[in-house]
Amino acid sequence: MINMTEASETIKMITQENLDVRTITMGISLLDCVDSDLEKLNENIYRKITTMAEKLVSTGKEIEKEYGIPIVNKRISVTPIALVGGSACKSPEDFVTIAGTLDRAAKQVGVNFIGGYSALVSKGMTRSDEFLIRSIPQALSSTDVVCSSVNVGSTKCGIDMDAVRLLGEIIRETAERTKEQDSLGCAKLVVFCNAPDDNPFMAGAFHGVTEGDAIINVGVSGPGVVKTALEQVRGEDFEVLCETIKKTAFKVTRVGQLVAQEASRRLGVPFGIIDLSLAPTPAIGDSVADILCEIGLEYAGAPGTTAALALLNDQVKKGGVMASSYVGGLSGAFIPVSEDQGMINAAEIGALTLEKLEAMTCVCSVGLDMIAIPGETSASTISGIIADEMAIGMVNQKTTAVRLIPVIGKGVGETVEFGGLLGHAPIMPVNPFSCEAFISRKGRIPAPIHSFKN
Amino acid sequence: MKKTIITVVGKDTVGIIAKVCTYLAENKINILDISQTIVSGYFNMMMVTDTASSVKSAVEIADEMEELGKGMNLTIHCMNEDIFNTMHRI
Numbered sequence: 001m002i003n004m005t006e007a008s009e010t011i012k013m014i015t016q017e018n019l020d021v022r023t024i025t026m027g028i029s030l031l032d033c034v035d036s037d038l039e040k041l042n043e044n045i046y047r048k049i050t051t052m053a054e055k056l057v058s059t060g061k062e063i064e065k066e067y068g069i070p071i072v073n074k075r076i077s078v079t080p081i082a083l084v085g086g087s088a089c090k091s092p093e094d095f096v097t098i099a100g101t102l103d104r105a106a107k108q109v110g111v112n113f114i115g116g117y118s119a120l121v122s123k124g125m126t127r128s129d130e131f132l133i134r135s136i137p138q139a140l141s142s143t144d145v146v147c148s149s150v151n152v153g154s155t156k157c158g159i160d161m162d163a164v165r166l167l168g169e170i171i172r173e174t175a176e177r178t179k180e181q182d183s184l185g186c187a188k189l190v191v192f193c194n195a196p197d198d199n200p201f202m203a204g205a206f207h208g209v210t211e212g213d214a215i216i217n218v219g220v221s222g223p224g225v226v227k228t229a230l231e232q233v234r235g236e237d238f239e240v241l242c243e244t245i246k247k248t249a250f251k252v253t254r255v256g257q258l259v260a261q262e263a264s265r266r267l268g269v270p271f272g273i274i275d276l277s278l279a280p281t282p283a284i285g286d287s288v289a290d291i292l293c294e295i296g297l298e299y300a301g302a303p304g305t306t307a308a309l310a311l312l313n314d315q316v317k318k319g320g321v322m323a324s325s326y327v328g329g330l331s332g333a334f335i336p337v338s339e340d341q342g343m344i345n346a347a348e349i350g351a352l353t354l355e356k357l358e359a360m361t362c363v364c365s366v367g368l369d370m371i372a373i374p375g376e377t378s379a380s381t382i383s384g385i386i387a388d389e390m391a392i393g394m395v396n397q398k399t400t401a402v403r404l405i406p407v408i409g410k411g412v413g414e415t416v417e418f419g420g421l422l423g424h425a426p427i428m429p430v431n432p433f434s435c436e437a438f439i440s441r442k443g444r445i446p447a448p449i450h451s452f453k454n
Numbered sequence: 455m456k457k458t459i460i461t462v463v464g465k466d467t468v469g470i471i472a473k474v475c476t477y478l479a480e481n482k483i484n485i486l487d488i489s490q491t492i493v494s495g496y497f498n499m500m501m502v503t504d505t506a507s508s509v510k511s512a513v514e515i516a517d518e519m520e521e522l523g524k525g526m527n528l529t530i531h532c533m534n535e536d537i538f539n540t541m542h543r544i
Contacts, residue, residue, distance in 0.1 A: 001487065001502065002459060002502070002535065002542060003489075004461075004489050004491075004498070004500045006538060006541075006542045007459055007461055007500050007538055008461070008498075009542075010537065010538055010541055010542075011461060011533075062512075062513055065512065065513040065516050065517070066512040066513060066516065066533075067533055067534050067536070067537045068516070068531055068532070068533035068534075068537065069533075069537060251541045251542075254540040255540065255541055257540065258536055258537060258540045
C-alpha cells in the first residue's frame with residue numbers, strides 16, 4: 001500500500017514543482033471527409049471534428065479532477081489539409097475557408113489549438129501543396145487557434161529547397177500580416193524535417209496518414225520535477241546525475257501513461273503514444289534551462305551546454321521508455337526560447353546565441369523554437385536558417401524544426417510579448433551575411449548516403 | 455472497490471479528523487486505513503478510502519473535500535489511488 005512519504009512526494013511534484021500532463025491531443029483523420037465540392041468538404045470537416053471531439057475537453061477535466069493532476073491543454077490534430085483539400089481547392093483562398101472551418105470546429109469543442117493546416121513536401125510540392133503553403137499567411141492571420149506546419153525534408157528524401165525558399169517568404173508575409181500582434185502568426189507555423197505522424201505538441205501536430213481514424217496522444221512534462229530532484233545530488237558524479245534524471249523521468253511518464261489510458265478508455269478512442277518530453281513554460285521553476293544550470297552551467301549557452309543537453313535528453317528517454325507502452329512524437333527536451341524563463345534570461349544576458357541554439361538542436365528533441373529575430377531579416381536569410389536546421393535533421397536522422405518570429409518593426413535589444421504559454425523573448429541577432437545566391441538555386445538537396453539502408 | 459487517497463495537511467487544531475470523518479460517513483465513503491502524524495505543529499494525515507458506495511462522483515468529492523479543507527485552513531487532496539500506484543510501483 002502507498003505510504004505517506006510516497007503520497008507527499010507525488011503531491012509536492014504537482015503542487016510545487018509544476019508536474020502536469022502538458023497535452024491530451026486527439027488525432028482525427030479527415031480523409032473520409034474529402035469531397036470535390038468545397039462547401040460539402042467544409043461541412044464534412046466541421047461535423048467530423050465536432051462529433052469525434054465533442055467530449056474531449058470535459059473528459060480531460062474529469063480526469064484532471066479525479067486524479068488530481070493538471071492537464072494543461074486539450075487539443076486536436078487533423079490530417080494534413082493539403083491532402084484533404086486537394087480536389088476541392090483551386091486557389092489559396094479556397095484553402096483559407098478550410099482554416100476558418102477548423103477554427104470554428106475547435107472553438108465549438110473548446111480546445112485551445114488545432115493542428116494540421118499542413119503540407120508534406122519533403123520531395124516536391126503538388127499544386128495543392130503549393131496553394132496551401134501560399135494560403136498560410138492569410139489562414140493564420142484570419143484564425144485564432146489554427147496551427148500550421150510544413151515538412152520540407154527527410155532523411156529518406158532529402159530537402160525540398162523550392163519549399164524552403166518559398167517558406168522564407170511565407171514566414172515574412174505571416175509576420176507582416178500579424179504585425180499588430182508582434183507577428184504572433186509566426187508562432188503558429190513550424191517548418192519540419194522528418195516530422196513525426198503522431199506528435200501531440202503544437203504548433204507542429206498533425207494526424208499523419210499512417211494513423212488510424214482517431215487516436216489519443218499525450219505529451220507529458222515536468223522540468224521543475226527534474227530540477228528539484230537534481231538539487232538533491234549537487235556535486236555527485238555523472239552516474240548519480242544520470243540515474244536521478246532517469247528515475248524522475250520514469251515517474252513523470254508513468255503519470256502520462258495513466259492519463260492517456262484513462263482518456264482513451266473514457267473517450268472510446270485508441271491510445272497512440274506518449275511523447276516523453278520536458279516541455280517548459282514561462283512559469284518560474286518550469287524551465288529546461290534551469291536544469292542545465294543545475295547540472296553545472298552558469299547560464300544555458302555556456303560551453304558545455306550541448307553536452308549537458310545531450311545527457312539530459314538521453315536520460316529522459318531512457319527513463320521514459322520503460323514507463324510507457326508506446327512512445328513516439330518528438331520525445332526529448334524542448335528548448336523554445338520565449339517559453340522558458342531560463343532561456344530568456346540567458347538570451348538577454350548574451351550567453352545564448354542563435355548559433356549555439358543550432359548546435360543544441362543536434363542533441364535535443366526539436367529545433368530552433370520560438371526565437372524572435374529582427375523584423376528586417378530577409379526572406380532568403382530565414383530560408384538559409386531553415387535549410388541549416390533541415391540539414392541537421394536529415395543527416396542525423398532526427399526530427400528538426402524551425403519556428404522563427406521576425407518581429408516586424410522591432411530590432412535587436414527590444415523585447416516581444418506573446419502572452420500566455422508562448423511567453424516573451426528578447427530579439428536575437430542574426431548573422432548579417434547573405435545566402436541569397438544559395439537559396440535562389442532551384443530543386444532539392446539529395447538524400448544523404450546513409451539513407452540507403454535497403 | 456474504488457480506492458481514493460485523501461491527504462490532509464495544515465496547522466493542527468481540534469476536530470480535524472472529526473470533520474473529515476463526518477463528511478466521509480455522510481457520503482458513504484468507507485475508511486480502509488489512516489496514518490497520521492504531527493510535525494512541529496503541523497497536522498499530516500493520509501487516508502485510504504473506498505468511494506464505491508458513494509452516490510457522489512469523484513469530481514464532486516474532490517471539490518467538496520477541497521472546500522471543507524479551506525474552511526479549516528487545511529489543504530485536502532483527494533486523488534484516485536492509481537496515480538500513486540503507477541508512479542511508485544512497477
